[in-house]
Amino acid sequence: MEKLDNKILKEIIGDKNVLEEDVYNIRKNGKCVARKDNPNISIVSKENNKGLDIYVKENTLFGIIHIPVIITESGLKDVVENDFHIGKNSNIVILSGCGVHNPLNKESEHDGIHRFYLEEGAKVKYIEKHYAEGKGTGKKILNPTTEIYLEENASLTMDTIQIKGVDYSERKTYAKLKDKSTLTITEKIMTCDDEKAITDFKIDLEGNNASCHVTSRSVATDNSYQEFHSNVVGYNKCYAHVECDAIIKDEGKIRAIPEIYAKNVDANLVHEAAIGKIAKDQLAKLMSLGLTEKEAENAIIEGFLK
Amino acid sequence: MLELIDICFTRNNKKILDHVNLTFSDNKFYVITGPNGSGKSTLAKIIMGIEKPDSGRILFNGQDITSLDITNRAKLGIGYTFQQPVNFKGIKVLDLLKFAVGLNISKEDALNLLKSVGITSPEYLDREINNSLSGGELKRIEIASVLARKPLLGIFDEPEAGIDLWSFQSLAEIFKEIENNSQAITIVISHQERILKIANQIIILANGKVKKIGPAKEMLEEILND
Numbered sequence: 001m002e003k004l005d006n007k008i009l010k011e012i013i014g015d016k017n018v019l020e021e022d023v024y025n026i027r028k029n030g031k032c033v034a035r036k037d038n039p040n041i042s043i044v045s046k047e048n049n050k051g052l053d054i055y056v057k058e059n060t061l062f063g064i065i066h067i068p069v070i071i072t073e074s075g076l077k078d079v080v081e082n083d084f085h086i087g088k089n090s091n092i093v094i095l096s097g098c099g100v101h102n103p104l105n106k107e108s109e110h111d112g113i114h115r116f117y118l119e120e121g122a123k124v125k126y127i128e129k130h131y132a133e134g135k136g137t138g139k140k141i142l143n144p145t146t147e148i149y150l151e152e153n154a155s156l157t158m159d160t161i162q163i164k165g166v167d168y169s170e171r172k173t174y175a176k177l178k179d180k181s182t183l184t185i186t187e188k189i190m191t192c193d194d195e196k197a198i199t200d201f202k203i204d205l206e207g208n209n210a211s212c213h214v215t216s217r218s219v220a221t222d223n224s225y226q227e228f229h230s231n232v233v234g235y236n237k238c239y240a241h242v243e244c245d246a247i248i249k250d251e252g253k254i255r256a257i258p259e260i261y262a263k264n265v266d267a268n269l270v271h272e273a274a275i276g277k278i279a280k281d282q283l284a285k286l287m288s289l290g291l292t293e294k295e296a297e298n299a300i301i302e303g304f305l306k
Numbered sequence: 307m308l309e310l311i312d313i314c315f316t317r318n319n320k321k322i323l324d325h326v327n328l329t330f331s332d333n334k335f336y337v338i339t340g341p342n343g344s345g346k347s348t349l350a351k352i353i354m355g356i357e358k359p360d361s362g363r364i365l366f367n368g369q370d371i372t373s374l375d376i377t378n379r380a381k382l383g384i385g386y387t388f389q390q391p392v393n394f395k396g397i398k399v400l401d402l403l404k405f406a407v408g409l410n411i412s413k414e415d416a417l418n419l420l421k422s423v424g425i426t427s428p429e430y431l432d433r434e435i436n437n438s439l440s441g442g443e444l445k446r447i448e449i450a451s452v453l454a455r456k457p458l459l460g461i462f463d464e465p466e467a468g469i470d471l472w473s474f475q476s477l478a479e480i481f482k483e484i485e486n487n488s489q490a491i492t493i494v495i496s497h498q499e500r501i502l503k504i505a506n507q508i509i510i511l512a513n514g515k516v517k518k519i520g521p522a523k524e525m526l527e528e529i530l531n532d
Contacts, residue, residue: 217395245395284356285392287376288385289406289451299405303396 004101008070011131012097024066025052030078041065041092051081051113058087058119069098074138075106081113086154089121096126098142100166102134109141116147118154118181126158132165139167146173150181152207157184163305164192171199177238179207187216188305191224191252201230205238205267214242219301220252231259234267244273247304249297307331308353308459308491313362315348315514322348323359324514330459335485335492337502337522339529340511346495347389349511350463353493354386355379366459385457389464389495391448393436399447400431406454422483423450424476442473449480460484462494466501474498502526 005028009018018024019034023041026034030049037043040060044053056063071078086092102108118124132140148156162169175183189197203212212232220226232240246254260269278300286296308330315323323345330336338346351357353364355376363372371379394402403416417428423446433439435447445465452460465481466474478500484492485504494501502508508525510517518525 279392281388281392282394284354284376285388286405288354288356288380289402289455290377290380290408291405292377293375299397299401300394303394303398303401306396 004072005070008072008099008101008131008133009068011133012068012099012129013066013095018066018068021066022064024068026066026068026070027078027080028070029073029076046081050079052083054082054084056084056086056090056092056122058089060087060090060092063090063092065092065094067094067096069096069110069112071098071100071102071108071110074102074104074108074134074136077107077109077111079111079113081115083115084117084124086116086118086122086124088119091123092125094124094126097129097131098144099130100132100134100140100142102132102136102138102140104134104136105138107139107141109143111143111145113145114147115149116156117149118151118156120151121153122151123154124156126156128158128160130160130162130166130169132167140165142166142169144169144171148173148175148183150175150177150183150210152179153181154178155182155184158186160185160187161305162189162197164190164195166191166197167195169197171197173199173201175203175212177203177205177207177210177212180209181207182210183212185212185214187214187218189216189218189226190221190301190305191219191226192221193224194222195224196226197224198227199229201232201242203230203232203240205232205234205240206236207238208236209238210236211239212241214240216244216246217304218244218246218254219249219305220246220254221249223251225252226254228254228256228273229259230257230271231261232269232271233261233263234269235263237264237266238268240267240269242271244271246275247301248275248277307365307367309365310349310353311363311365313349313352313359313364315345315352315357315359321514323352326362326514326516328509328516328519330491330493332491333489334506335481335488335504336494336507336509337505338493338495338509338511339497339502340517344511345514346511347463350386350461350493350495353459353461354384356386380455383455383458383490384461385452385455385459386461387448387452387463387465389467391435391444394434395436397435398431399433399435402435402447402451403454406451419450419454420447422453423447423480424473425450442469445469445473445477449477453484457490459491460488460493462492464495464497466496466498474500478504499530502529
């Protein structure tokens with residue numbers, strides 16, 4: 001591992017050393033560079049190195065899986081498909097993320113397709129972080145796709161964060177929920193300069209008493225643009241709450257297009273969307289505690305995306 | 307000392323403050339009272355710099371602060387509690403107290419600040435400043451954030467508004483304590499007899515003008531009989 005790799009890993013995984021973890025697979029510039037699994041969690045490469053199949057045995061508790069991706073080659077387009085097969089009643093944490101360092105002038109692109117198949121009663125917390133850097137004019141593009149299939153009583157919590165540096169991203173999330181399964185998604189996106197970020201949720205609540213809660217918090221500054229689409233369909237007695245909350249600054253633009261479709265009289269679907277600049281009172285309060293206007297703005301945005 | 311000289315403020319053709327002249331001395335506790343719409347809150351906001359007067363001057367310890375922004379007034383030692391405490395997303399009570407003292411504050415010191423406003427449970431430090439807290443709790447945290455700065459001039463805009471009776475009784479205790487111990491200028495906007503009784507001086511505003519000003523003892527009877 002090079003110094004640069006460690007720096008990028010730190011941005012997406014945090015301070016810990018992945019190589020000291022129990023289960024991990026590190027992919028760099030389209031190839032696996034380090035892997036470790038254990039008797040309960042196995043990591044198997046797909047044909048042609050196009051991704052991984054990760055199998056978690058039934059009743060595996062407290063497993064933590066790290067699957068970071070690093071791209072340092074300018075001009076590389078990396079497409080990866082990772083499928084997670086989570087056995088009954090397991091309880092797993094998955095940390096994923098993609099860090100792009102593109103110092104040159106060609107486009108770098110990573111399209112990660114993650115599919116989650118949760119058997120009955122399985123629980124997954126999935127944390128995904130996207131980060132890009134590099135002073136060249138080469139665009140940094142990330143297009144993550146997530147598919148989630150929840151069997152009865154399964155639950156998945158997904159936290160995604162994309163903070164600055166990604167020139168273009170198109171994020172697609174699809175989920176299908178069976179009886180009494182629950183899905184909680186929290187998405188945080190901040191764009192600046194001329195960046196564009198598009199996010200698209202499609203959730204089918206097929207099961208009886210299935211529920212989902214989607215929270216999207218976004219900040220668009222400078223001349224950046226964001227789009228939020230969501231489409232939740234209730235086929236049964238079910239509950240959905242979708243919340244899109246956004247702050248715009250400078251010439252930033254945000255468009256939210258919500259759709260909820262109840263196909264059953266017992267479906268209870270709620271959508272809330274709010275876009276606006278930072279409230280004057282919030283600025284005034286923090287300034288009255290001695291912060292400058294700029295410091296107050298940063299504190300409000302940092303809190304909002306925390 | 308704080309001097310307001312000929313302050314005028316008009317909005318939508320309504321004179322909200324009409325040639326207001328007031329002087330506030332150090333070590334004194336003032337209560338400003340008067341009917342709704344008399345200009346009390348606007349006056350408080352003008353002192354903090356949240357609103358700018360159309361004309362007039364503000365002097366704080368001899369310095370003309372009329373053109374200073376909120377931040378610079380805060381740095382001179384002016385503090386203000388909002389009548390409606392401001393809600394945030396993601397900012398926690400501990401964060402707010404950190405901002406208030408301008409440096410890292412230990413959890414123990416933060417908790418001591420909360421104790422001074424009657425909040426004793428440490429779990430409050432991790433609570434977000436939003437409507438998951440009751441009106442009384444938000445009010446106390448708002449007051450704690452200003453007390454944390456040890457202001458030379460503290461302005462408290464209707465601290466009793468929107469809180470329950472029990473909270474109000476302990477708030478009155480807090481202000482009694484401030485009156486006893488503070489070397490600063492304290493200005494409280496209030497209608498409550500218990501707060502009025504603590505005052506050294508009472509100022510009555512009506513229709514944007516100072517209607518009357520005098521020692522609390524002389525003024526109280528008149529106000530209560532009004």
